[in-house]
Amino acid sequence: MSILLNRPSAASPIPLAALDLPKPYLLFLGDAADTTFLKTGLGLRDWAPDLCIAEHKCAGAAATLELPVMPPRAAYAAGARALVLSAASIGGAIRESWIPYLVEALAAGLDIISGAHDRLADNGRLRQAAEAHGRRLIDVRTPPPGLPIASGRRRSGKRLLTVGTDCALGKKYTALALAEAFRARGLDADFRATGQTGIMIAGRGIPIDAVVSDFVAGAAEMLSPDADRAHWDVIEGQGSLFHPSYAGVSLGLLHGSQPDVLILCHAHGRDRIVGLPDYPLPSIGRAIEVTVQQAQLTNPAVRCAGVSLNTAGLSADEAERAIAALARDWGLPVADPMRGGPAFDRLVEACLL
Amino acid sequence: MSILLNRPSAASPIPLAALDLPKPYLLFLGDAADTTFLKTGLGLRDWAPDLCIAEHKCAGAAATLELPVMPPRAAYAAGARALVLSAASIGGAIRESWIPYLVEALAAGLDIISGAHDRLADNGRLRQAAEAHGRRLIDVRTPPPGLPIASGRRRSGKRLLTVGTDCALGKKYTALALAEAFRARGLDADFRATGQTGIMIAGRGIPIDAVVSDFVAGAAEMLSPDADRAHWDVIEGQGSLFHPSYAGVSLGLLHGSQPDVLILCHAHGRDRIVGLPDYPLPSIGRAIEVTVQQAQLTNPAVRCAGVSLNTAGLSADEAERAIAALARDWGLPVADPMRGGPAFDRLVEACLL
Numbered sequence: 001m002s003i004l005l006n007r008p009s010a011a012s013p014i015p016l017a018a019l020d021l022p023k024p025y026l027l028f029l030g031d032a033a034d035t036t037f038l039k040t041g042l043g044l045r046d047w048a049p050d051l052c053i054a055e056h057k058c059a060g061a062a063a064t065l066e067l068p069v070m071p072p073r074a075a076y077a078a079g080a081r082a083l084v085l086s087a088a089s090i091g092g093a094i095r096e097s098w099i100p101y102l103v104e105a106l107a108a109g110l111d112i113i114s115g116a117h118d119r120l121a122d123n124g125r126l127r128q129a130a131e132a133h134g135r136r137l138i139d140v141r142t143p144p145p146g147l148p149i150a151s152g153r154r155r156s157g158k159r160l161l162t163v164g165t166d167c168a169l170g171k172k173y174t175a176l177a178l179a180e181a182f183r184a185r186g187l188d189a190d191f192r193a194t195g196q197t198g199i200m201i202a203g204r205g206i207p208i209d210a211v212v213s214d215f216v217a218g219a220a221e222m223l224s225p226d227a228d229r230a231h232w233d234v235i236e237g238q239g240s241l242f243h244p245s246y247a248g249v250s251l252g253l254l255h256g257s258q259p260d261v262l263i264l265c266h267a268h269g270r271d272r273i274v275g276l277p278d279y280p281l282p283s284i285g286r287a288i289e290v291t292v293q294q295a296q297l298t299n300p301a302v303r304c305a306g307v308s309l310n311t312a313g314l315s316a317d318e319a320e321r322a323i324a325a326l327a328r329d330w331g332l333p334v335a336d337p338m339r340g341g342p343a344f345d346r347l348v349e350a351c352l353l
Numbered sequence: 354m355s356i357l358l359n360r361p362s363a364a365s366p367i368p369l370a371a372l373d374l375p376k377p378y379l380l381f382l383g384d385a386a387d388t389t390f391l392k393t394g395l396g397l398r399d400w401a402p403d404l405c406i407a408e409h410k411c412a413g414a415a416a417t418l419e420l421p422v423m424p425p426r427a428a429y430a431a432g433a434r435a436l437v438l439s440a441a442s443i444g445g446a447i448r449e450s451w452i453p454y455l456v457e458a459l460a461a462g463l464d465i466i467s468g469a470h471d472r473l474a475d476n477g478r479l480r481q482a483a484e485a486h487g488r489r490l491i492d493v494r495t496p497p498p499g500l501p502i503a504s505g506r507r508r509s510g511k512r513l514l515t516v517g518t519d520c521a522l523g524k525k526y527t528a529l530a531l532a533e534a535f536r537a538r539g540l541d542a543d544f545r546a547t548g549q550t551g552i553m554i555a556g557r558g559i560p561i562d563a564v565v566s567d568f569v570a571g572a573a574e575m576l577s578p579d580a581d582r583a584h585w586d587v588i589e590g591q592g593s594l595f596h597p598s599y600a601g602v603s604l605g606l607l608h609g610s611q612p613d614v615l616i617l618c619h620a621h622g623r624d625r626i627v628g629l630p631d632y633p634l635p636s637i638g639r640a641i642e643v644t645v646q647q648a649q650l651t652n653p654a655v656r657c658a659g660v661s662l663n664t665a666g667l668s669a670d671e672a673e674r675a676i677a678a679l680a681r682d683w684g685l686p687v688a689d690p691m692r693g694g695p696a697f698d699r700l701v702e703a704c705l706l
Contacts, residue, residue, distance in 0.1 A: 152597030152629050213569045213602045214562040244505030244651050248605025249566045255597050276505050279650075293643070297632075298597050 019144060020204045022082040022111045022136070024051045026075035030087035030098050032063035040115060040197045041065050041086030047176050048201045053080040056105075058097060063087075072108035082111040082138070084200055092117030103129040111136040115196030140196040143211045143219065150217035150256050152298060157227030160351060161259035162237040162308065163291050165281045166274060167246065169267035170337075171237040172198050174308040177337035178263065179234040181348045189232040192223050194253065198236045208238050209249050216249060220256025235259065241291055242282050243273055251294060258298040261351050264288055267310040268322045284330050305350040306333035372497060373557045375435040375464045375489070377404045379428035383440035383451050385416035393468060393550045394418050394439030400529045401554045406433040409458075411450060416440075425461035435464040435491070437553055445470030456482040464489040468549030493549040496564045496572065503570035503609050505651060510580030513704060514612035515590040515661065516644050518634045519627060520599065522620035523690075524590040525551050527661040530690035531616065532587040534701045542585040545576050547606065551589045561591050562602050569602060573609025588612065594644055595635050596626055604647060611651040614704050617641055620663040621675045637683050658703040659686035 027041050035042060045052050045065045054070035057063065065086075070078065083105040089095050094116050102112055106129045114120050120137035121127045130137050160178060162171040175191055175198075182189035191198070193205030211219045224233040235257050239246030264287055273279040282290070288304045295302040309326055311319035319336060323343055327334040333350040335343035380394050388395060398405050398418045407423035410416065418439075423431065436458040442448050447469050455465055459482045467473050473490035474480050483490050513531060515524040528544055528551075535542035544551070546558030564572045577586040588610050592599030617640055626632040635643070641657045648655040662679055664672035672689060676696055680687040686703040688696035 150598040152626075152632055209565075209567040211566055212562075213564055213566040213605065214599065216566045216601050217598050242650065244608050245503040245570050246567065247608055247647075247650070248569050248601040248603075250601075251604045252566065252601025255600055273505075279505055290646070294600075297595065297600070 019138070019140060019199055019206070021113055021138065021140075021200065023203050024053045024080055025082050025084045025113070025200075026070065026072060026080040026105070026110060027052055027055045027065060027067065027086040028083050028098070028101065028105070029055055029057035029061060029063050029065065030085070030089070030095065031058040031061045032087045033061070034063050035065070037088045038063060038065065038086055039088055040084070040200065043172070043197045043201055044084065044086065048203075051201075051203065053078050056083070056101070058101060072105040072110055076109045080110060082113050085112070085114045085116060089116070094118045094120065094123060099123065099125055102126055106130055106133045106135045109133070109135070111138060113138045113140060113200060115140045115200065117141065140199050141207050141210050143207055147206075147211060147215040148218040148222060149215065150221050154258065154299070155221070155224070155226045156229060157224075157231040157233065158261075159224055159233045159235060159257055159259045160261040160263065161235045161254065161257045162263050162265050163250070163254065164237060164240045164265040165242060165284075165287050166240050166267070166270060167243055168274060169265055169270065170308060170310040171265045174263060174265050174337050175234045175236045176201065177344075178348065178351065179232075181344070182232050182234065182352075185348070185352075187232055187352075188228065188230060189234055192233050192235040194220075194223065194236045194238050205236075208253050209246070213248065213252070216252030217256035220253045224257060237265070241294065242279070242287065244276065244279060254291070254295050255298045259295060259302055260299060262288075262291060262295060262302060262304045263306060263308050263347070263351070264291065264304055265308045265310070268314060268319075284326065304332070305353070306335070306347045308347070309334050309336050311336045311339065372491070372493060372552055372559070374466055374491065374493075374553065376556050377406045377433055378435050378437045378466070378553075379423065379425060379433040379458070379463060380405055380408045380418060380420065380439040381436050381451070381454065381458070382408055382410035382414060382416050382418065383438070383442070383448065384411040384414045385440045386414070387416050388418070390441045391416055391418065391439055392441055393437070393553065396525070396550045396554055397437065397439065401556075404554075404556065406431050409436070409454070411454060425458040425463055429462045433463060435466050438465070438467045438469060442469070447471045447473065447476060452476065452478050455479055459483055459486045459488045462486070462488070464491060466491045466493060466553060468493045468553065470494065493552045494560050494563050496560055500559075500564060500568040501571040501575060502568065503574050505608075507611065507652070508574070508577070508579045509582060510577075510584045510586065511582075511614075512577055512586045512588060512610055512612045513614040513616065514588045514607065514610045515616050515618050516603070516607065517590060517593045517618040518595060518637075518640050519593050519620070519623060520596055521627060522618055522623065523661060523663040524618045527616060527618050527690050528587045528589045529554065530697070531701065531704065532585075534697070535585050535587065535705075538701070538705075540585055540705075541581065541583060542587055545586050545588040547573075547576065547589045547591050558589075561606050562599070566601065566605070569605030570609035573606045577610060590618070593626075594647065595632070595640065597629065597632060607644070607648050608651045612648060612655055613652060615641075615644060615648060615655060615657045616659060616661050616700070616704070617644065617657055618661045618663070621667060621672075637679065657685070658706070659688070659700045661700070662687050662689050664689045664692065
């Protein structure tokens with residue numbers, strides 16, 4: 001990080017290089033037997049219904065997202081402009097059995113969008129078909145070129161970032177729900193995506209965990225540029241400051257986002273980092289204290305407005321009790337955005353104070 | 354960071370993929386007029402004298418490192434196995450005027466090692482010459498493939514990491530001096546390099562700021578693997594937790610290094626982040642408090658043993674007073690490793706307590 005000459009800076013007005021995807025989508029479910037492996041597809045259907053024209057899958061696959069079923073040509077005629085790989089596979093691979101379906105989609109005029117680790121263009125048949133039909137192969141996990149080193153300069157407009165006590169507990173859904181609630185209140189708000197599913201939902205964004213470490217904070221600065229004073233960017237968090245594998249990613253995103261408001265995301269009953277049983281989660285109070293302290297570097301006025309509690313698996317009564325108990329213990333607004341209700345309204349109001 | 358299946362883990366015994374460089378070196382000084390632009394060359398001469406066979410430069414260039422002057426063929430005959438680009442250029446470019454000299458070195462049997470941003474193989478003449486002569490073009494800023502996601506698992510052996518109140522104030526030199534002092538006391542110690550100059554000095558390492566963010570902590574775990582209980586890894590720090598552009602890099606390196614001992618590096622008189630005058634440096638006490646707190650995630654027993662104070666530009670008397678004042682103010686061992694003396698001996702002893 002010593003040679004900074006001739007690098008672009010986030011402070012200079014360069015064009016936003018964040019991915020901008022062709023849309024709307026035909027969702028490809030692969031050979032999934034049920035919705036367990038359709039995390040991306042479920043996210044798209046639930047959060048970007050306007051972008052989801054139809055679904056398509058391998059012959060004999062049982063899973064469905066309950067969208068209209070269309071082959072690529074019909075979907076193109078209905079307006080679709082890209083086929084999205086909506087099923088996860090072990091190791092993030094693109095399965096050989098999917099290739100004929102993807103080639104057919106390219107021939108029908110659709111680009112292909114993938115969030116897999118494997119790069120689409122590394123498959124020779126896909127590369128040839130895309131060239132033959134003049135179509136694009138878009139890997140959402142590949143960051144745009146020309147990302148800047150962070151400048152640390154304060155930007156105009158308001159920003160909210162979701163942070164977590166761990167990975168995989170609702171930071172994306174919380175950000176989506178808050179952005180929607182802000183807009184429902186008549187505010188000008190954008191969801192800013194930092195992971196592959198979020199980018200497909202938003203149609204644009206930067207896959208922050210795939211960015212070279214020197215540029216993470218700069219990418220976050222570029223993702224939420226100067227905006228109108230009353231505008232809100234609601235930014236999808238990544239990882240956790242308390243995760244021994246990913247805390248650096250989270251800190252770069254936190255600094256570059258320079259949030260005015262933090263929402264701490266937590267999963268009810270979780271007390272260890274998933275997959276790392278030697279690592280206990282911090283208490284809610286400790287997590288807020290440390291995260292606010294770190295965030296103050298780039299925005300001394302940052303505050304935590306409350307907690308988003310993932311209560312999946314609890315009954316409605318149990319969830320209500322868990323939310324009330326946490327709110328009482330820590331004296332903060334707490335809600336499960338997936339359940340909505342008055343608790344969520346109070347959390348939204350606390351963000352907008 | 355959601356799809357972790359099929360990724361290697363630092364906990365499994367994979368071969369160390371850190372760069373391992375051909376050596377010893379012929380140092381190429383380019384067209385430098387004086388030593389101002391020879392940071393890499395000076396570092397190599399001062400810290401890896403055994404690796405530096407000779408120097409070579411463009412016709413008419415005035416700079417010298419006061420090494421024997423040899424053209425590539427003579428250097429090869431004297432044992433050299435690589436030519437190292439030892440001069441910095443604006444923007445980290447490889448200058449066109451250097452190319453004939455580099456082609457000549459390849460023809461003489463030397464590999465070429467570069468820490469520049471430009472990749473050597475992107476130059477067609479270099480690529481062709483390397484292929485024709487069966488030589489390697491080694492970009493030290495390119496991380497090795499196959500880096501793991503951090504496991505957070507505790508490793509055997511002892512580790513020291515140099516951290517800083519800012520960038521560019523002596524973290525590499527402090528680590529080099531401490532590793533040398535440890536060895537002088539009969540201890541088994543390795544300097545672990547995380548930046549391009551450090552990697553050239555050590556002959557191996559990982560350029561941590563060029564690693565994709567998800568893998569930074571994992572790269573740091575790989576850089577200092579399990580070792581004998583009495584063995585010390587002295588790890589070169591990067592960036593600063595207080596730098597708005599790079600704190601995420603520093604945090605990933607801190608967590609993956611899981612240091613037992615921290616040495617805080619600071620430059621006398623510096624009170625702002627270099628190049629970012631809106632960002633004041635933390636006090637020494639605050640810097641130690643925050644860094645230790647963050648480091649406790651992966652090593653609860655971490656401690657800060659003292660401060661390395663860069664006193665370049667001060668007279669010997671002024672430096673002694675500055676060191677004594679800081680030691681008194683914070684109740685810690687303080688020394689400038691470049692000046693050595695009893696203060697440095699006390700700092701070394703404090704590391705080994």
